[in-house]
Amino acid sequence: MLTLLNLLSAVALLVWGTHIVRTGIMRVYGADLRRVLSRSVEKKPMAFLAGIGVTTLVQSSNATTLLVTSFVAQNLVSLTPALVVILGADVGTAIMARILTFDLSWLSPLFIFFGVVFFLSRKQTRAGQLGRASIGLGLILLALQLIVEAARPITQASGVQVLFSSLTGDIMLDALIGAVFAIISYSSLAAVLITATLTATGVISFKVALCLVIGANLGSGLLAMINASGSNAAGKRVALGSLLFKLIGCALILPFVNLVADWLDKLPVNDEELVIFFHVFYNLIRCVAMVPFADLMARLCRRLISDDVENDLHLKPKHLDRSALDTPALALVNAAREALRMGDVLEQMLEAFNKVVHGEPREERTVRRLDDDVDVLYTAIKLYLARMPKEDLPAEDSRRWSEIIEMSLNLEQAGDIIERMSGDVADKSLAAGRAFSPEGLKELETLQELLIANLRMSLSVFLSHDVTSAKRLRRAKHRFRLMIRRYSHAHVDRLHQQNVQSIETSSLHLGLLGDMKRLNSLFCSVAYTVLEQPDDERDYE
Secondary structure (H helix, E strand, O other): OHHHHHHHHHHHHHHHHHHHHHHHHHHHHHHHHHHHHHHOOOOHHHHHHHHHHHHHHHOOHHHHHHHHHHHHHOOOOOHHHHHHHHHHHHHHHHHHHHHHOOOOOOHHHHHHHHHHHHHHHOOOOHHHHHHHHHHHHHHHHHHHHHHHHHHHHHOOOHHHHHHHHOOOOOHHHHHHHHHHHHHHHOOHHHHHHHHHHHHHOOOOOHHHHHHHHHHHHHHHHHHHHHHHHHOOHHHHHHHHHHHHHHHHHHHHHHHHHHHHHHHHHOOOOOHHHHHHHHHHHHHHHHHHHHHHHHHHHHHHHHHHOOOOOOOOOOOOOOOOOHHHHHOHHHHHHHHHHHHHHHHHHHHHHHHHHHHHHOOOOOHHHHHHHHHHHHHHHHHHHHHHHHOOOHHHOOHHHHHHHHHHHHHHHHHHHHHHHHHHHHHHHHHHHHOOOOOOOHHHHHHHHHHHHHHHHHHHHHHHHHHHOOHHHHHHHHHHHHHHHHHHHHHHHHHHHHHHOOOHHHHHOHHHHHHHHHHHHHHHHHHHHHHHHHHOOHHHHHHOO
């Protein structure tokens, strides 16, 4: 039992090591890798090489597939070159399997030692993230050693021998188990490396190992489909094309696996090396042969998966790309863009509210619908940023993380205030047949125009961090407060003059002035966030 636990822990360490490497590389070079992928899709050879290169760095074809799927989902890359990149990624993960099977055990302690030193001492810097990747590489090499050591005593256990003996007769069953193994380990690379190690220790036969490798490739395609389940139709087509390419490869090679095993077994190379070489050449031949059929596969995927039909009238997040979470700088830009969309919706709410004030009760429903959109975007941004641990971010990214959260929260609260204002006007003015005085109506309209102007300026300050604009926004806040005070006094003067309309709508009018004052404060709070930054303290009064 202890031996089995040791093997399982070694497998888990291997999977965790590949995850750490991917995270470290993506945080340092994620933006560059995305740029390489997006610019290398014009020609198929370049797209294929880009897929190989990116996957070799991040050590995961699954990570490359997520990146490409997000590009296609956002209409940044067309389907055909995306499928070519995925084929290149399959070759890249096979190359990494070959590299990691060299005797690099002496590098493991060096990678881990220097990685820990750099990561702990400079955690929130580029060097610290490279240290994270170094730790991951060291753990991968260490895990491979532990797997070999843990597998040796397993071969002596009669129960384990009986278990693995069941994998020697059915080719389809062996391939299916390989696919399941790749899905469970969340990495075809890990599944292939473990298969090669088990073959070297005699736990499984060479023929079974080949079937498991073929199944592991199929499992990576199934894993891509699972990851793309929440994407739009364009993103799902990428995963479907990748899966179909792998299915075709399996269908072509599995009937001849016995012949291939017998032929390879005659070569003067040990079984572990043969498994890895088979993995490399199987993916290389399969992928190169299928590159010319990428256009045909793209057309087939478009037929199988139709375009999305937009039945939901509510707004949905557009820029929150999950694959960018490994690159904090990009993920924060995505969240900021979504926060700007919240600002655009709030502007529509203010315009609809102005129509309600001018006697259009139907617009009150529009305000409620738009507030629901604001709530949806706020929740999406909040959950998206929650997947980025703030304590692991560099100081600059951590500040931006806080700014986006604060801005989103302020805009969400502003949406609730506008909805309540609209409901109050509809219930206490329109439904009750009470109209604002012409002077009061003009004052509310002026304030609404200023609110829209300040909202636009606040979004600009939030995006640019311009100190001059932040000071202008702060001055605009003070002018708005003075105007609220002047209009409040003017309203009281109208009450003294026994203005009937002002008397009937007095509590509503004053309540709206207070709500508009709070709205303006929420919009302008970003100015103080910018002015209070350490580099700009000298500019702050």
